Amino acid sequence: MIPNEIAISVQGLKKSYKNIPVLKGVDFKVKTGSIFALLGSNGTGKTTIVKILTTLLKHDSGTAVVNGFDVASKPDSVRQSISLTGQFAAVDEILSGRENLIMIARLRHLKNPRQVADDLLKRFGLTDAANRRVSTYSGGMRRRLDIAMSLVGKSQLIFLDEPTTGLDPEARIEVWKFIKELSDNGTTVFLTTQYLEEAEQLADRIAILQNGRIIVNDTLTELKKLFPPTKVEYIEKQPTLEEIFLAIVGKKEEK
Amino acid sequence: METIKNYYFTDLSVMLGRSMRHHFRSVDTIITATIMPVALMLLFVYVLGGAIESGSNNYVNYLLPGVLLMAIANSMGYTSFRLFNDVQKGIFERFHSMPIARSAALWGHVLVSLVSNAVSVVVIILIAFIMGFRSPAGVLSWLAVIGILALFTLALTWLAAIPGLTAKTQDGAIAIAYPIHILPLISSAFVPTNTMPTVVSVFAENQPVTSIVNAMRALLNNQPVGNDIWIALAWCIGIMLVAYIFAMRAYKKRV
Numbered sequence: 001m002i003p004n005e006i007a008i009s010v011q012g013l014k015k016s017y018k019n020i021p022v023l024k025g026v027d028f029k030v031k032t033g034s035i036f037a038l039l040g041s042n043g044t045g046k047t048t049i050v051k052i053l054t055t056l057l058k059h060d061s062g063t064a065v066v067n068g069f070d071v072a073s074k075p076d077s078v079r080q081s082i083s084l085t086g087q088f089a090a091v092d093e094i095l096s097g098r099e100n101l102i103m104i105a106r107l108r109h110l111k112n113p114r115q116v117a118d119d120l121l122k123r124f125g126l127t128d129a130a131n132r133r134v135s136t137y138s139g140g141m142r143r144r145l146d147i148a149m150s151l152v153g154k155s156q157l158i159f160l161d162e163p164t165t166g167l168d169p170e171a172r173i174e175v176w177k178f179i180k181e182l183s184d185n186g187t188t189v190f191l192t193t194q195y196l197e198e199a200e201q202l203a204d205r206i207a208i209l210q211n212g213r214i215i216v217n218d219t220l221t222e223l224k225k226l227f228p229p230t231k232v233e234y235i236e237k238q239p240t241l242e243e244i245f246l247a248i249v250g251k252k253e254e255k
Numbered sequence: 256m257e258t259i260k261n262y263y264f265t266d267l268s269v270m271l272g273r274s275m276r277h278h279f280r281s282v283d284t285i286i287t288a289t290i291m292p293v294a295l296m297l298l299f300v301y302v303l304g305g306a307i308e309s310g311s312n313n314y315v316n317y318l319l320p321g322v323l324l325m326a327i328a329n330s331m332g333y334t335s336f337r338l339f340n341d342v343q344k345g346i347f348e349r350f351h352s353m354p355i356a357r358s359a360a361l362w363g364h365v366l367v368s369l370v371s372n373a374v375s376v377v378v379i380i381l382i383a384f385i386m387g388f389r390s391p392a393g394v395l396s397w398l399a400v401i402g403i404l405a406l407f408t409l410a411l412t413w414l415a416a417i418p419g420l421t422a423k424t425q426d427g428a429i430a431i432a433y434p435i436h437i438l439p440l441i442s443s444a445f446v447p448t449n450t451m452p453t454v455v456s457v458f459a460e461n462q463p464v465t466s467i468v469n470a471m472r473a474l475l476n477n478q479p480v481g482n483d484i485w486i487a488l489a490w491c492i493g494i495m496l497v498a499y500i501f502a503m504r505a506y507k508k509r510v
């Protein structure tokens with residue numbers, strides 16, 4: 001593929017925490033403008049990958065190139081071109097929603113921070129709560145603000161680490177809508193999730209991380225083909241991604 | 256790289272503005288850092304003042320340096336607390352994934368401590384004036400007093416930053432506040448050290464607050480400062496440098 005069509009390229013990525021290996025050689029590529037979903041159970045290392053790609057954590061070996069910049073040797077250039085919504089809402093509780101957005105807009109050196117803040121508040125349905133302290137927000141409002149803060153400055157690549165964990169179904173669908181909008185506008189989205197349905201709904205490509213490696217990396221259609229042919233039942237039924245996932249990951253309970 | 260350096264002071268001022276809001280929106284912080292020392296000053300002067308033999312005919316003059324140091328010391332728990340929260344709640348991660356100089360977030364906290372303590376110091380000096388504080392000191396002596404207070408604030412702030420960055424729990428983060436709070440009480444700040452039992456007075460005479468208080472008192476009364484000022488400066492600069500090195504090391508480990 002042509003290099004500038006690749007937003008993220010990871011090769012042989014390894015990372016241990018105090019001799020406990022978490023990533024044992026991770027390889028994948030993410031196409032510019034696509035939505036890439038990284039699936040994996042608790043503690044498999046999804047957040048570790050996100051932290052390495054967003055320059056928050058140093059890897060032990062292998063290479064990771066984001067928007068054409070090596071994360072190890074050009075972290076500043078990487079930071080110029082990305083935006084992160086971490087696993088846990090990183091909002092300032094003591095400031096209001098508007099103040100949070102203005103703060104980020106200032107830090108991104110935008111011309112009219114107030115205008116940027118007001119537009120995002122409107123888009124994320126936070127206008128009424130704009131001047132309230134974030135400590136009074138509900139979980140869903142916090143997450144919306146968190147995502148809105150990552151959209152300040154319109155980065156070409158956005159990382160979302162479990163963006164809908166802890167949200168009710170309605171709020172989740174709302175977040176999905178935002179993510180789809182982002183993608184429609186050409187932003188590349190790197191998403192981690194534990195919800196298979198989420199990957200199914202959003203992702204152009206789905207990768208499954210297990211035991212420190214990417215064990216599957218394909219489109220949903222291809223993944224469905226991987227699954228054993230439809231069983232003979234009274235009703236023919238397409239396998240859900242959940243079934244595919246469990247079949248691939250295999251006998252987890254038996255350990 | 257270029258742009259990050261060019262914007263360093265813009266970014267720092269955004270960080271400063273953010274933490275200033277944290278300071279002034281916390282009633283608790285203002286009570287502990289400003290109102291408590293003023294209340295103590297009132298208590299000492301109007302309730303206990305008659306009974307304490309300070310060897311000075313203006314007890315407010317005698318007390319003021321100690322009250323100022325106490326106000327500064329009392330605010331330190333909040334520096335630890337705010338830093339701890341930023342580390343834990345992930346807001347530092349957001350800042351660090353953005354194109355901002357990494358040290359800006361930490362320096363923001365240090366500057367807030369300086370600015371908010373300057374505000375407390377001015378308020379306390381004004382109230383002391385109303386209570387009868389008078390000083391024959393000239394501009395140079397006042398500048399020296401301000402310099403000592405600034406160094407004392409910086410030294411304690413970097414000291415307070417260490418648990419803020421390394422603690423595992425909130426209680427651990429603010430535990431540093433207690434020994435710092437007690438230092439002004441076991442010093443020449445409120446009563447002469449020769450009235451204390453031997454063991455206590457040996458400690459009191461050799462701890463930083465006593466020499467700082469004595470130096471400030473001499474400066475404010477236009478008396479020769481002797482060695483006290485050099486001992487005071489050595490303490491402040493020594494603590495500041497050592498604490499700075501450890502705090503920076505802890506910070507780098509965190510990011």
Ligand SMILES: Nc1ncnc2c1ncn2[C@@H]1O[C@H](COP(=O)(O)OP(=O)(O)OP(=O)(O)O)[C@@H](O)[C@H]1O
Nearest residue numbers: 017018022040041042043044045046047048049087
């Ligand atoms: N700072 C750290 N020190 C030691 N071990 C760590 C550290 N951070 C993560 N780990 C370990 O590394 C493994 C992967 O963690 P990571 O947070 O990347 O997983 P995850 O896939 O994001 O999990 P979750 O779905 O729960 O968010 C876990 O076993 C975790 O305990």
Ligand SMILES: [Mg+2]
Nearest residue numbers: 046047048087
């Ligand atoms: Mg995670």
